[in-house]
Amino acid sequence: MKSAKPETPATKRRWRMSRRKFLIGLGATGGALAIGVAVGLPYGRLKLAEMIDSGGGGFFSMPNDPWAWFEVGQDGRFTLYISKVEMGQGVHTAIKQVAVDELGLSWDALTVRQGTTSKGPQDSSGTSGSTSVSSSFTPVREAAATLIQMLRQEAAVQTGQPAASLQLQDDGFAADDSAVITFADIIANKAGEWEVPEEPAPLKPIGSLKLVGQPQPRVDIPDKVTGKAVYGFDAKLPGMKFGAVLRPPTLEARLKKVNTAAASAMPGVAAIIEEDDFVGVVADSRPQAWAARDALEAEWREGKLWQQAELEEIVTVGGRGGVVVQKVGDVDEAFAETAVTADYRTPFAVQSPLEAQAALADVTASGARVWASTQVHTSLQGQVADAIGLEAETVEIIPTYLGGGFGRKLGDVAIEAARLSQGAGVPVHVGWTRREELTAGFLQPLSHHRMTGVVDGSGRITALEHQIASGDILFSFFPDAMAAVFGADIGVTRGAHLIYNAPNRRVTVWRRKLPVKTGSWRGLGLLPNIFAIESFMDELAHSVRMDPLQFRLNNLGDDERSRRYTAVLQAAAEAAKWGTTPTGRALGLAGIMDGNTAVASIADVSVDENGKIRVHKITSAMDCGLVINPDGAKAQMEGNAMWGVSAALKEEATVQDGRIALNNFETYPLLTMKEAPKVEAILVDSGQMEPYGVGEPPIAPIAAAIGNAVFALTGKRLRQMPFTPERVLAAEAAS
Amino acid sequence: MELKINGKTVTVNAKPEDILLWTLRDDLEMTGTKFGCGVGICGSCTVHVDGEATRACITPLASVQGKEIRTIEGLAEGESKLHPVQEAFIQEQVPQCGWCMSGQIMTAVSFLDANPNPNEEEIVAAMGNNYCRCGCYTRIYDAVASVAGQGETT
Ligand code: FES
Ligand code: FES
Numbered sequence: 039m040k041s042a043k044p045e046t047p048a049t050k051r052r053w054r055m056s057r058r059k060f061l062i063g064l065g066a067t068g069g070a071l072a073i074g075v076a077v078g079l080p081y082g083r084l085k086l087a088e089m090i091d092s093g094g095g096g097f098f099s100m101p102n103d104p105w106a107w108f109e110v111g112q113d114g115r116f117t118l119y120i121s122k123v124e125m126g127q128g129v130h131t132a133i134k135q136v137a138v139d140e141l142g143l144s145w146d147a148l149t150v151r152q153g154t155t156s157k158g159p160q161d162s163s164g165t166s167g168s169t170s171v172s173s174s175f176t177p178v179r180e181a182a183a184t185l186i187q188m189l190r191q192e193a194a195v196q197t198g199q200p201a202a203s204l205q206l207q208d209d210g211f212a213a214d215d216s217a218v219i220t221f222a223d224i225i226a227n228k229a230g231e232w233e234v235p236e237e238p239a240p241l242k243p244i245g246s247l248k249l250v251g252q253p254q255p256r257v258d259i260p261d262k263v264t265g266k267a268v269y270g271f272d273a274k275l276p277g278m279k280f281g282a283v284l285r286p287p288t289l290e291a292r293l294k295k296v297n298t299a300a301a302s303a304m305p306g307v308a309a310i311i312e313e314d315d316f317v318g319v320v321a322d323s324r325p326q327a328w329a330a331r332d333a334l335e336a337e338w339r340e341g342k343l344w345q346q347a348e349l350e351e352i353v354t355v356g357g358r359g360g361v362v363v364q365k366v367g368d369v370d371e372a373f374a375e376t377a378v379t380a381d382y383r384t385p386f387a388v389q390s391p392l393e394a395q396a397a398l399a400d401v402t403a404s405g406a407r408v409w410a411s412t413q414v415h416t417s418l419q420g421q422v423a424d425a426i427g428l429e430a431e432t433v434e435i436i437p438t439y440l441g442g443g444f445g446r447k448l449g450d451v452a453i454e455a456a457r458l459s460q461g462a463g464v465p466v467h468v469g470w471t472r473r474e475e476l477t478a479g480f481l482q483p484l485s486h487h488r489m490t491g492v493v494d495g496s497g498r499i500t501a502l503e504h505q506i507a508s509g510d511i512l513f514s515f516f517p518d519a520m521a522a523v524f525g526a527d528i529g530v531t532r533g534a535h536l537i538y539n540a541p542n543r544r545v546t547v548w549r550r551k552l553p554v555k556t557g558s559w560r561g562l563g564l565l566p567n568i569f570a571i572e573s574f575m576d577e578l579a580h581s582v583r584m585d586p587l588q589f590r591l592n593n594l595g596d597d598e599r600s601r602r603y604t605a606v607l608q609a610a611a612e613a614a615k616w617g618t619t620p621t622g623r624a625l626g627l628a629g630i631m632d633g634n635t636a637v638a639s640i641a642d643v644s645v646d647e648n649g650k651i652r653v654h655k656i657t658s659a660m661d662c663g664l665v666i667n668p669d670g671a672k673a674q675m676e677g678n679a680m681w682g683v684s685a686a687l688k689e690e691a692t693v694q695d696g697r698i699a700l701n702n703f704e705t706y707p708l709l710t711m712k713e714a715p716k717v718e719a720i721l722v723d724s725g726q727m728e729p730y731g732v733g734e735p736p737i738a739p740i741a742a743a744i745g746n747a748v749f750a751l752t753g754k755r756l757r758q759m760p761f762t763p764e765r766v767l768a769a770e771a772a773s
Numbered sequence: 774m775e776l777k778i779n780g781k782t783v784t785v786n787a788k789p790e791d792i793l794l795w796t797l798r799d800d801l802e803m804t805g806t807k808f809g810c811g812v813g814i815c816g817s818c819t820v821h822v823d824g825e826a827t828r829a830c831i832t833p834l835a836s837v838q839g840k841e842i843r844t845i846e847g848l849a850e851g852e853s854k855l856h857p858v859q860e861a862f863i864q865e866q867v868p869q870c871g872w873c874m875s876g877q878i879m880t881a882v883s884f885l886d887a888n889p890n891p892n893e894e895e896i897v898a899a900m901g902n903n904y905c906r907c908g909c910y911t912r913i914y915d916a917v918a919s920v921a922g923q924g925e926t927t
Pocket of ligand 1: 807808809810811812813814815816817818819828829830831
């Protein structure tokens with residue numbers, strides 16, 4: 039970080055698509071050998087990404103470079119650059135495990151480095167959606183296997199020994215006569231150009247992998263217990279100053295004019311930058327920048343002063359414009375019978391990474407370098423370049439460690455830092471206050487769910503409907519033309535589909551435009567949708583006096599996904615001793631099948647006389663396919679349990695008089711250890727041969743499991759998150 | 774002004790009302806101490822002042838002059854010998870994003886120094902005012918409990 043010497047732009051790359059759609063790149067400069075692979079996106083998805091790109095959307099960009107990039111330096115050392123950022127999910131460790139295993143080297147023989155926009159691979163989708171490990175598993179292995187194969191064949195040429203006889207070791211290959219030809223020698227003595235083969239080298243059988251499936255200490259942890267890890271908020275350059283940006287006071291505020299006289303006279307203020315409605319100050323210290331920003335005298339057109347109740351009314355299902363995203367059979371006909379129906383609501387919620395938005399920009403006439411806490415450095419490059427009128431290739435975005443992401447670290451703060459740096463002519467760091475983090479970003483949108491179902495005398499669901507109204511999640515980041523292609527917001531619909539095998543099923547979504555900025559939050563629609571679906575499954579079970587676990591099992595098919603889902607339900611039930619009732623407490627169950635990951639969670643709760651819920655324990659069972667790092671996967675389950683409890687019990691932002699009525703953590707408290715449940719995390723192995731998502735699916739069942747437990751204990755049904763004591767006391771007891 | 778930080782006397786160009794957190798992070802470039810809220814709620818900025826866990830974000834320099842300030846950077850002995858609490862946080866693989874961890878560790882060290890054999894309630898009470906957004910609470914608890922009962926920690 040301190041050595042701010044621009045790195046030379048990466049190696050020139052050549053690309054080829056093999057017969058098997060193995061998109062591989064080769065680069066060799068400065069005596070290093072480098073190869074990489076792109077994630078094997080299906081052709082249709084590539085086209086879609088191109089379209090999003092040309093539509094001006096900032097969220098995805100076309101992958102034009104490998105996802106993972108191995109380099110073997112002149113010294114024979116192996117380095118793996120990866121584009122995925124480390125935000126605590128352990129992705130660098132997991133990908134290193136996969137790579138080291140396939141290379142066949144020892145742990146320390148491979149160094150993993152964070153890629154930037156000029157060093158290492160670029161990828162389209164950023165670090166999101168629990169896809170980092172699953173999407174890289176095969177490409178990283180193919181690249182690793184191919185790299186070793188190329189080196190082995192070249193070693194055979196150079197030594198005159200048969201390739202198969204060469205023994206791989208950390209520094210090279212040992213020939214039969216036990217002479218060692220080092221990787222450094224192989225690369226130095228290579229005659230002519232390296233050629234990548236048409237086909238990737240054969241992969242090792244899964245069963246023979248030694249590190250995959252073993253708990254592995256995380257590579258990022260030592261620096262995180264000594265204060266050495268550098269995050270976006272920590273980035274430093276010589277001569278840097280600190281910036282802060284004026285924020286609109288209301289949701290619809292438009293700046294009329296600003297008087298900067300008082301702010302300019304504040305101590306330490308070096309510059310005030312005004313461009314249209316962007317106003318920011320640059321000062322010698324951060325407190326000075328914040329104070330001067332607060333001293334800006336701005337006049338605003340306030341716009342409509344929205345109230346929470348008006349927004350809730352907007353976010354209500356029904357009327358025209360609903361998009362059907364799942365349809366099996368005919369629910370309308372089935373609903374001629376007596377149907378059960380229930381409405382659920384979820385609140386605005388804030389991601390609240392503990393590290394607020396932060397970036398350091400150093401903009402000069404010829405280019406810019408930006409250190410940022412961001413999940414999407416690749417798309418950020420173009421956004422920063424556009425904002426300051428530079429060519430994208432002259433802008434380097436360098437992702438740091440992230441002090442939490444959770445869908446919020448899209449790097450918009452980097453644009454602010456770049457504009458201020460350009461205006462002030464010095465490197466500028468912008469770090470948001472907690473108040474900005476809670477009020478100036480984007481929120482998890484309000485949602486409303488109406489569930490309707492019919493159950494026959496044998497406890498089989500004959501019809502099930504899920505209607506959803508929600509503010510935008512991913513559509514916030516798409517151009518409208520793109521939204522039209524998708525139909526429904528795939529963020530809103532994540533987790534919305536009905537997996538129970540009722541012969542008649544329908545899911546319909548209404549897109550509701552809100553005056554509040556909304557967007558991605560951990561797991562997107564998973565928590566809201568599963569809160570509605572799995573609470574309602576509990577309601578249906580009780581309506582026919584069936585055990586909620588048995589009722590779910592009764593309504594699952596015997597396809598593979600249903601079997602895997604059944605297995606996690608049973609594993610969680612067994613571990614939590616489902617069917618026993620601890621005195622004064624009760625258990626509640628909920629589950630999810632998100633993509634190929636199945637999770638079931640059981641909450642063990644009590645409720646005091648003031649309506650305060652205590653979650654004593656969360657037992658979660660997850661089948662996420664092939665597990666790379668079981669300890670890392672369990673850590674994700676634990677973290678998701680805490681997130682889910684925090685969201686279910688506490689987290690809510692409301693709009694009052696046109697403002698998001700939040701200030702600091704006193705208005706948006708997070709779960710603490712005092713309220714934290716014990717967590718039992720169980721990994722269920724169904725013999726899958728590839729990994730699936732881990733980072734978000736386990737959040738999905740938590741709120742429903744808690745609500746269902748409260749019902750089991752009190753007979754009160756909670757249909758609105760969060761379950762505050764007031765709502766618990768006000769909830770009606772079932773008849 | 775002169776401050777005593779991690780056993781060394783350092784001179785900073787600052788005023789008595791300046792806030793310790795920003796002096797540490799931005800003037801002295803000791804960024805191991807983190808900012809989370811600035812109002813004393815989250816605990817990310819916890820340092821020791823004469824051994825007491827103290828929230829640097831609401832601590833003016835005037836109040837720490839002449840006192841021993843200790844930050845996460847001063848916890849290990851030299852480069853290689855980590856403090857037992859740091860070792861425990863590695864052993865239990867506690868951190869996820871890590872942003873809260875300096876504050877968690879500093880809070881735990883001062884607590885265990887004062888109470889080397891705490892019970893469960895005491896640990897939860899002591900650690901219960903430090904936010905961890907990533908939700909590492911069960912592991913933080915396990916790490917602190919694993920050091921507890923092993924005698925003096927410093
Ligand atoms: S930053 Fe000091 S307590 Fe939050
Ligand atoms: S590890 Fe991320 S906030 Fe604690």
